[in-house]
Amino acid sequence: QTIFHSYGQVIECVKVRERYGFVRFANGEEAQRALAACNGVQLNGYPMIVEYAQNEILISPKSPRTNNTGSSAPFRPHPY
Known part of the structure; x- marks a missing residue:
């Protein structure tokens, strides 16, 4: 989570399992910015593969929903 705070306001950060999780920005x-800066960066000896989430429901069922304007853009690191 700490690595992503330097790119903006983190609304939610969920670790699904080891080396796989979701981050939601404001x-x-x-x-x-975070996607461009973090994709490929080594974290604990592994390169992060960062991309936008395909399905917002995967983030958390309690997450606030977007207004379909794309203003809340979640993304996720890929599993290795």
């Missing part, structure tokens, strides 16, 4: 611009 807006799409922050998510884009």
Whole structure:
């Protein structure tokens, strides 16, 4: 979670399992900055593969929903 705070306001950070999780930013611009900066960066000896989530429901069933404007842009690291 700490690595992503430098790119914007983290609304939610969920660890699904070891080396796999989801991060939700306050807006799409922050998510884009984090995606561009973190993709491929080594974390605990593994390169992060960062991309936008395919399905928002995977983030958390209690997450606030977007208004379909794309203003809340979640993304996720891929499993290795």
